[in-house]
Amino acid sequence: MCGIVGYIGPKPVVGVLLGGLRKLEYRGYDSAGLAVVRGREVSVRRAPGKLSNLVRSLESDPLDGEYGIGHTRWATHGRPTEENAHPHRDCTGRIVVVHNGIIENYLELKARLEREGHRFVTETDTEVIAHLVESLLPGRSLPGAVREALGRLRGSFALCLLSADCPNMLVAARSGPPLIVGMGEGERLVASDVPAILEHTRTMYFMRDGEMAVLSPAGIALETFDGQEIPFEPREVSWSPEMAEKGGFRHFMLKEIHEQPRSLQDTVAGRVSLESGEVFLDEAGISGAALAEMEKIHIIACGTSWHAALVGKFLIEEMARIPVEIDYGSEFRYRDPLVGPKSLVIAISQSGETADTLAAVREARSRGARILSICNVVGSMLSRESHGTLYTRSGPEIGVASTKAFTCQLAVLLLLALHLGRLKGRLTAEESIGMVSALLQVPRAVEELLGQADTCARIARDIYLHDNALYLGRGIHYPIALEGALKLKEISYIHAEGYPAGEMKHGPNALIDHNLPVVALAAREEGNPRSMLRYEKMRSNIEEVRARDGIIIALASTGDPGIEEIARHVIRIPELPDPLLPILMAVPLQMLAYEIALLRGCDVDQPRNLAKSVTVE
Secondary structure, eight states: OOEEEEEESSSOHHHHHHHHHHHHGGGOOSEEEEEEEETTEEEEEEEESSHHHHHHHHHHSOOOOSEEEEEEEOOSSSOSSTTTSSOEEOTTSOEEEEEEEEETTHHHHHHHHHHTTOOOOSSOSTHHHHHHHHHHOTTSOHHHHHHHHHTTOOEEEEEEEEETTSTTOEEEEEESSOOEEEEETTEEEEESSGGGTTTTOSEEEEOOTTEEEEEETTEEEEEETTSOEEOOOOEEOOOOHHHHHTTTOSSHHHHHHHTHHHHHHHHHTTSBOTTTOOBOOGGGOSOHHHHHHOOEEEEEEOHHHHHHHHHHHHHHHHHHOOOEEEEEHHHHTTSOOOOOTTEEEEEEESSSOOHHHHHHHHHHHHTTOEEEEEESSTTOHHHHTSSEEEEOOOOOOOSSSOSHHHHHHHHHHHHHHHHHHHHTTOSOHHHHHHHHHHHTTHHHHHHHHHTTHHHHHHHHHHHTTOSEEEEEEOGGGHHHHHHHHHHHHHHHOOEEEEEEGGGGGGTGGGGOSTTOEEEEEEOOOTTOHHHHHHHHHHHHHHHHHHHTTOEEEEEEETTOGGGGGTOSEEEEEOOOOGGGHHHHHHHHHHHHHHHHHHHTTOOSSSOTTOOSSOOOO
16 A cells, blocks of 8 residues: 655645645555656655655755656565665666556566566565566657556556656556546646645546556546557546545545455555465564464454454464454453463554553563554554554544454454464465465455445335344354444444344343344355354344344345345345455445434444544543
């Protein structure tokens, strides 16, 4: 997850680029840099760490130019150093590129280019783009060379290039990550997100996958990667500054629900290998040998993060066969926890500032445990007090009810479970490759789920006047029942309870009548014996609810045609392996809670009595 900005126009280019990067800093904290051109000379300035480091460098040694590009980075390939910071250059130093995403075949391209005599100076996949364009430039225009290069790249990427030998021209392309081009009075702009350029223009074109844009004083020309011209048909963005931050969505929560395909992709990017099934978690700060020696894992969290922890227990125990204990951060230090040097304590917090979780971490450290945090905020207190941190790369989450941070926590826990399983010798390479391949399909599956918003809205209209709800799940789905109930109570103020479906006869059946909505989590992995057994038991639980006239809302797999016969409403879940179903089922439950809260007139983003970060005990 990185941020791109580019500018051609009469304003001081460095100021425009830095202003855009400030609006994009949530997309990357590891390093920042820019390149500007004056005449036929290009100057590049980069700095590791936060954007403020680059600003200080430019204050002490200013740059100036006529046009340029900038970048804020979240490291995927290569450590977060000045050398690996963007922009990157070719051998001549005159072709410069900034990039967001992953070039999957960069090693293959790099090897070929090195045989041709190209010299690489960084560890990044991005540098190969500059050298590839350089190799293709003889006899072609810059746009022609870029177009040819795009046909040879595999992966997910947004990029912007310039060449000192092609004055006042930027070339941008998108295949996956977002990219926007804008046109102002004598100005041409490109950026990863609207707020970066909104103060300069409201006339914008949101690029589609497979499109390339050429920005110059003459205008903006669009074409496909194979050279077919596309009409430049921008639209006027009439957002206020707050609306710009919301991306045009009515609420932050809705925006963040819809950001999940991108945030999940960013969370996984650079951390897996499809060829070997390996998971790369170097930032964990604990060696593989040390992790392999851990005899027990404790996961500490609060609220939504605690539900993620429960899913993590299922994943780690199944894939790595290490016993896992789950604790509320608020309860951990009020007992005498059995932790020590052979214990790994995983602390999960979106903000990294949750007071109870921090107190629990300090207690665990005092007993000699190793601390690994899963967090969304770089530089947070939790990350500073941990031996290592796995960041979720979700971007800022403004809505109080966590959505994208939760699903990204689940993704990180799955990566960790795979990593531990390989270290412990419990997972074969083939098993890991299969799971990694399926994990990479999750963003597209979530996109498919977001297309069921109308279904969720219809269900909401049927049940929003009810004051109670029951969510049922079995096994690894039970934590998602808890999370679905929490989402509903947080933002709609409906009393909702999550329950293990096997416990219905021990109390909840007494609550079921024609006034009680019951959400049943009944997705399955066809051919997986444990998943199919759980599904069969879940069907029986649904029949129990039906016999008592409960209002049944079933989350069921697309390949389950018979579920409509016993459920009043059905939300279809794409078919993926069992460990990935919690991520998928969380999404429609978020949408359902949102739609119900809207109908009840609740403040979706700022529900009463709640705060985003609980920084006091």
